[in-house]
Amino acid sequence: MRNRVGVLVALAGVVGGLFLPTTAAAEPTRNTLSARAFDEFSARAATDTGLPGVSVVITRDGQIVHAAGYGHDSTGAPITAHTPMRVASLTKAFTAMAVMTLVEDGAIGLDRPVADQLPEFRTADPRSDRITVRQLLNQTSGLSDRGADIGATATAGSLQQYTATLRTATLTAEPGTRWAYTNVNYNLAARLVEVASGSDFGEFVRQRIFTPLGMPDSALDDDTITPAAGFNSLFGQWIARDELPGFLDGSGSGGVITTAADLGRWLITHSGDGPQLVRPENLALMHAPTPVRDYGMGWGLDSDHGAPLITHSGNLFTYTSAAALDPSTGYGFAVLVNSAALHDDAYEILTGLVALGRGEHPAPLVDTRSRIEALLVAVIAGALGLGIAGVVRSRRWADRRRRSRWWWTVLRCLPAAAPIALFAAFPQALSVLMNGRTVTWAQLTYFPAPLTITLLICAFAGAATLTARLLRLRSLGSLR
Structure with a gap:
C-alpha cells in the first residue's frame, strides 16, 4: 500500500526532520458539498504540491459529484478527467472483483486450495498446496517477495509465465497465519481467473467489469489504452520517463490503465450503488478486514484519519494513485498522479478530500x-x-x-x-x-x-x- 513512500521518507529523515501538514479535526457531516468546493481544493492542492498532473473524482449516492484534471502531461497537453494513467495497485480490487464474480458463477471455490483449481501452480514448498483463494486475496497466503524470485517474475510476459517462475518459491509463513503484501498473490489470482474462465484476464475484466460499469477508457494493456507518460522528480525538476520495464500489461497486481471519470463508475459500484457485479454480501466481504490484518480483498482499512476509511493506494515508479470509500459520509474518492517522488502527494490529496467531505477544514498542502x-x-x-x-x-x-x-x-x-x-x-x-x-x-x-x-x-x-x-x-x- 504506502510502504515504499513511508520507508523512503523515513530514510530521508535520517538526515533531517520533515514536518507534514495536519488536518483540522471536526465532526463528520452528511451535508453534500458542491462540486466547486472539491474543485477549488483539488486545483489548489495540485498547485501547492507542485505536481505535473493530477486528476480526481468524487462520488456520492450513485452519482459523480466532481471529476476533473489539473496540470499537464509530458507533451504539455492539459490533464483532464479522461486522461488515462496507470493506477498500479488499485488494480488489486479489480482482480478481487473478477475472482468474486467467478466464485458466484461456481467456477472458483473461495476456500478451496489454489493448487486444486490451478494445477500449474507449484512451488518448492509443500505448504503451498494448502493455500486457498481467499488467502491470496487477503494477502495471507504465506507467499512473499522474500520467498519468491521477484527478479524472475519481472521477466514474465504473461500470467502463465509468471506462475511458472514460482516453482522455486518458498513460503515465509503458514498459510492464513501472517499478512505479507506481495504482487505474487494477485498475479496468481489473475491467472486463476484465466484458467477458470477460459479467457484472457484483460478480456475477462473488460467483459465482466469495465463494460457493465461503463468504463470505456480502461484496459489492462497499453496497446488498447495508451497512458500519459509519467514523471520523476530530480532535485526540483520533473523529468518525463517511461515506466520501469517489468510485468505490467495483463498483470493482476498493477496492470490497470484507467481515467478519473471511469474510476468514478468503479467507486459507485463499490459504494453499493449503480450496476452491481456481485451480491451485497460478497461486496462487503471484499471490504472487510481479516483477524490477521486490516486488509480485505484489494482494499484496506485506514483508521488514521478519524472514522475508518476503506482505502488503497497504488505506487509504480512514475505513477501514484489512491482511492477511498468513506462509510461515514457516503463519499467515494480517487486521485491519479502522473508522477512518483519521495513523497506520496496522491494520498495527501486524498485525505484532504476526505476531510472536506466530512465537513472539516483540511490544512493547505505544501510542496513536501x-x-x-x-x-x-x-x-x-x-x-x-x-x-x-x-x-x-x-x-x-x-x-x-x-x-x-x-x-x-x-x-x-x-x-x-x-x-x-x-x-x-x-x-x-x-x-x-x-x-x-x-x-x-x-x-x-x-x-x-x-x-x-x-x-x-x-x-x-x-x-x-x-x-x-x-x-x-x-x-x-x-x-x-
Whole structure:
C-alpha cells in the first residue's frame, strides 16, 4: 500500500526532520458539498504540491459529484478527467472483483486450495498446496517477495509465465497465519481467473467489469489504452520517463490503465450503488478486514484519519494513485498522479478530500517533495565539504595515527567507511524496512533517485577521505 513512500521518507529523515501538514479535526457531516468546493481544493492542492498532473473524482449516492484534471502531461497537453494513467495497485480490487464474480458463477471455490483449481501452480514448498483463494486475496497466503524470485517474475510476459517462475518459491509463513503484501498473490489470482474462465484476464475484466460499469477508457494493456507518460522528480525538476520495464500489461497486481471519470463508475459500484457485479454480501466481504490484518480483498482499512476509511493506494515508479470509500459520509474518492517522488502527494490529496467531505477544514498542502530534495541538496553539500576537508587534512590525520595501535586506527577509519557501507546495503536495507519487499538498483534510479544520488555522493566523499588517509599512512610507513 504506502510502504515504499513511508520507508523512503523515513530514510530521508535520517538526515533531517520533515514536518507534514495536519488536518483540522471536526465532526463528520452528511451535508453534500458542491462540486466547486472539491474543485477549488483539488486545483489548489495540485498547485501547492507542485505536481505535473493530477486528476480526481468524487462520488456520492450513485452519482459523480466532481471529476476533473489539473496540470499537464509530458507533451504539455492539459490533464483532464479522461486522461488515462496507470493506477498500479488499485488494480488489486479489480482482480478481487473478477475472482468474486467467478466464485458466484461456481467456477472458483473461495476456500478451496489454489493448487486444486490451478494445477500449474507449484512451488518448492509443500505448504503451498494448502493455500486457498481467499488467502491470496487477503494477502495471507504465506507467499512473499522474500520467498519468491521477484527478479524472475519481472521477466514474465504473461500470467502463465509468471506462475511458472514460482516453482522455486518458498513460503515465509503458514498459510492464513501472517499478512505479507506481495504482487505474487494477485498475479496468481489473475491467472486463476484465466484458467477458470477460459479467457484472457484483460478480456475477462473488460467483459465482466469495465463494460457493465461503463468504463470505456480502461484496459489492462497499453496497446488498447495508451497512458500519459509519467514523471520523476530530480532535485526540483520533473523529468518525463517511461515506466520501469517489468510485468505490467495483463498483470493482476498493477496492470490497470484507467481515467478519473471511469474510476468514478468503479467507486459507485463499490459504494453499493449503480450496476452491481456481485451480491451485497460478497461486496462487503471484499471490504472487510481479516483477524490477521486490516486488509480485505484489494482494499484496506485506514483508521488514521478519524472514522475508518476503506482505502488503497497504488505506487509504480512514475505513477501514484489512491482511492477511498468513506462509510461515514457516503463519499467515494480517487486521485491519479502522473508522477512518483519521495513523497506520496496522491494520498495527501486524498485525505484532504476526505476531510472536506466530512465537513472539516483540511490544512493547505505544501510542496513536501521540494523540501525533502532541498534537504538532500544540503546533505550533498555537507558531504562534499567533509570529503574535501578529509582529503586535504589526510596528511595531518595520518601523522597523528602513525604511532597508534592498529585497532585504534581502524576505529578512526569507521566514520569515513560508514557511508560506503550504507550505500552498498541500500537495497537490502530498504527491503527489510519494507517488510521484505524486493528492491533493486534499477528501481532506485527512478523516484528514489535524489536519495540514491545523495547516498552515492556521501559514499564517494567517504571513500575519497578513506583512500587519502590510507595512502598517507602507507607513505609514512605505518601500513605494511
